[in-house]
Amino acid sequence: MRESKTDRTFIIFNYIFLSIVALLVIYPLVFVVSASLSNPQYVISGEMWLWPKEFTLDAYEKVFKNKDIINGFVNTVKYTVVGTALNVVMTILAAYPLSRRDLKGRGVIMAFIVFTIFFSGGLIPTYLLIKDLGMLNSFWVMIIPNAVAVWNIIIMRTFFQAIPHELEESAMIDGCGNFRILWSIVLPLSFPVIAVMVLFYSVGHWNSYFQALIYLQDQDKFPLQLILRQILIQGQMDDMIQTTSESFLAQQLSVEGLKYAVLIVANLPMLMLYPFLQRYFVKGVMIGSLKG
Amino acid sequence: MANVSEANEKYEVSGKSEKRQMQKEVKRKARSRWRKAVMKNWQLYVLLSPVILYFLVFHYFPLYGLQIAFKDFIASKGILGSPWVGFKHFERFFDSYYFWRLIKNTIGIGVFTLVVSFPVPIILALLLNEVKSLKYKKFVQTVIYAPHFLSTVVVVGMLLLFLKTDGMINQIIKLFGGTPIDFISEPSWFKSLYVFSDVWQTMGWSSIIYIAALAAVDPAQHEAAMIDGASRLQRIFHINIPAIMPTIVILFILNAGSVMAVGFEKVYLMQNDLNMSTSDVISTFVYRSGILEAQYSFSAAVGLFNSLINFIMLIMVNQIAKKVNETSLW
Numbered sequence: 118m119r120e121s122k123t124d125r126t127f128i129i130f131n132y133i134f135l136s137i138v139a140l141l142v143i144y145p146l147v148f149v150v151s152a153s154l155s156n157p158q159y160v161i162s163g164e165m166w167l168w169p170k171e172f173t174l175d176a177y178e179k180v181f182k183n184k185d186i187i188n189g190f191v192n193t194v195k196y197t198v199v200g201t202a203l204n205v206v207m208t209i210l211a212a213y214p215l216s217r218r219d220l221k222g223r224g225v226i227m228a229f230i231v232f233t234i235f236f237s238g239g240l241i242p243t244y245l246l247i248k249d250l251g252m253l254n255s256f257w258v259m260i261i262p263n264a265v266a267v268w269n270i271i272i273m274r275t276f277f278q279a280i281p282h283e284l285e286e287s288a289m290i291d292g293c294g295n296f297r298i299l300w301s302i303v304l305p306l307s308f309p310v311i312a313v314m315v316l317f318y319s320v321g322h323w324n325s326y327f328q329a330l331i332y333l334q335d336q337d338k339f340p341l342q343l344i345l346r347q348i349l350i351q352g353q354m355d356d357m358i359q360t361t362s363e364s365f366l367a368q369q370l371s372v373e374g375l376k377y378a379v380l381i382v383a384n385l386p387m388l389m390l391y392p393f394l395q396r397y398f399v400k401g402v403m404i405g406s407l408k409g
Numbered sequence: 410m411a412n413v414s415e416a417n418e419k420y421e422v423s424g425k426s427e428k429r430q431m432q433k434e435v436k437r438k439a440r441s442r443w444r445k446a447v448m449k450n451w452q453l454y455v456l457l458s459p460v461i462l463y464f465l466v467f468h469y470f471p472l473y474g475l476q477i478a479f480k481d482f483i484a485s486k487g488i489l490g491s492p493w494v495g496f497k498h499f500e501r502f503f504d505s506y507y508f509w510r511l512i513k514n515t516i517g518i519g520v521f522t523l524v525v526s527f528p529v530p531i532i533l534a535l536l537l538n539e540v541k542s543l544k545y546k547k548f549v550q551t552v553i554y555a556p557h558f559l560s561t562v563v564v565v566g567m568l569l570l571f572l573k574t575d576g577m578i579n580q581i582i583k584l585f586g587g588t589p590i591d592f593i594s595e596p597s598w599f600k601s602l603y604v605f606s607d608v609w610q611t612m613g614w615s616s617i618i619y620i621a622a623l624a625a626v627d628p629a630q631h632e633a634a635m636i637d638g639a640s641r642l643q644r645i646f647h648i649n650i651p652a653i654m655p656t657i658v659i660l661f662i663l664n665a666g667s668v669m670a671v672g673f674e675k676v677y678l679m680q681n682d683l684n685m686s687t688s689d690v691i692s693t694f695v696y697r698s699g700i701l702e703a704q705y706s707f708s709a710a711v712g713l714f715n716s717l718i719n720f721i722m723l724i725m726v727n728q729i730a731k732k733v734n735e736t737s738l739w
Contacts, residue, residue, distance in 0.1 A: 221447050349562065
């Protein structure tokens with residue numbers, strides 16, 4: 118199809134505009150990577166603006182020597198793995214029965230669950246409940262209060278409903294119980310949606326800090342995001358730099374470098390998984406949007 | 410005469426009891442059928458039970474606990490034992506000098522976000538839809554989705570690093586001969602920083618849903634329009650935009666309904682003592698007075714006030730959309 122003149126100018130402008138948008142998004146990310154690999158002196162003076170200047174891994178060395186960061190990293194991995202496992206199991210437990218048309222009271226139970234999207238007790242009553250349950254400052258407070266998300270139940274239920282009902286019926290005629298049907302027929306067919314759920318939930322756990330901010334008090338239980346907050350936002354670095362031999366200026370500089378490096382380390386798992394994640398995430402958004 | 414009426418009465422009574430018996434029979438049968446259906450699928454209810462227990466404890470019990478907003482909560486007396494005080498806490502909130510500041514900031518940030526963050530993904534999707542080279546399209550998408558995976562702490566951390574007086578942005582300002590600006594502690598900059606960093610982080614991801622809606626547009630419509638000599642821009646305005654209008658309206662209702670529900674996480678991280686006059690919103694206030702100062706009843710009342718407004722907003726916007734556009738949530 119040939120393009121008219123106005124169309125051609127439109128297309129050219131479109132390419133230019135989208136390229137600028139992409140550049141605006143990617144530049145800060147590239148800057149952080151380069152800054153973490155540069156001599157901090159050039160970052161502060163503004164001489165490093167795209168590629169690393171005086172390439173060095175000093176900052177990373179400091180990050181991996183920092184006990185708080187390593188401890189936070191380990192905690193976050195624990196919370197993410199255990200939390201995601203519970204999330205996925207709970208989502209399946211909710212979504213499978215609710216996907217079955219022959220479940221009596223299905224509408225009522227669904228309404229009971231969806232209701233909580235619109236009405237919640239809010240921060241304070243929830244906090245008091247957690248306190249009464251004795252879960253404050255415990256490992257499980259990072260896991261159980263967020264055991265399942267309503268939106269993900271809906272996504273998974275939509276997926277289960279698309280599985281041909283005849284499969285389940287014929288299994289039932291062969292004398293299969295519901296547990297068996299779920300385990301040997303439905304779940305093996307559900308790998309894509311389970312992958313989406315694992316990714317949705319694990320990114321959520323990895324990135325969250327609110328839960329920890331409110332319910333945790335001990336530094337040694339803090340997830341990485343809270344440690345990051347101390348370093349990047351509260352500027353609590355003095356006690357974190359163990360090299361006392363450096364001059365004040367040198368310390369300031371190494372703090373600067375460490376900040377960029379810690380940003381990279383905090384996102385490393387996501388950065389490495391991103392190309393693989395993206396396809397599944399997009400799929401998940403699609404399944405969800407069909408319903409909504 | 411008396412006998413007749415008596416007989417009549419008797420007849421009626423026996424008729425009624427017969428009817429009642431029949432009804433009972435029907436009910437009993439229905440109930441046993443229902444019970445059978447439930448029993449047949451008992452395993453499904455077993456699967457559901459931990460989920461129902463979870464929602465009861467972690468979502469419905471806090472709703473019950475919300476009554477402390479109308480009480481003076483005393484920990485030793487518990488939720489039930491604490492004395493009722495009516496609307497005392499609400500009145501205290503409405504009368505306090507920070508009330509209007511909180512409302513102004515919350516609405517200001519909410520409306521600013523809606524006005525800027527909402528249209529950008531739509532425009533982005535419409536433009537991406539016009540890109541013919543699949544490779545280039547894929548590349549742009551991969552790039553603009555990426556910030557979605559960064560945590561709030563990381564995004565705010567980057568913001569602070571870039572906007573420091575000797576940070577990257579001020580280096581650029583200096584390069585062009587300007588004077589550095591102290592973005593972080595300047596109250597007038599707070600809202601713009603909040604909203605535009607939000608656009609940076611979410612525009613790509615939010616465009617996915619529109620890109621999906623655009624993929625469903627029938628190509629025959631475009632072919633017909635092209636034969637009639639319609640330009641690309643004309644086709645965008647007369648085919649693509651009307652096609653994704655229902656999606657736009659639904660998302661607009663959801664977004665407009667949450668204008669007052671400005672999230673805690675990012676505002677809290679960007680807050681400091683110097684920009685408090687523009688950055689303090691209801692959710693951060695609830696956190697401070699509730700969790701940090703332990704004024705449980707008061708902050709529960711403030712939280713309840715906020716969620717009531719959110720709910721009313723959602724219903725109002727939905728009603729308006731129904732009238733204007735005939736698309737609505739319910």
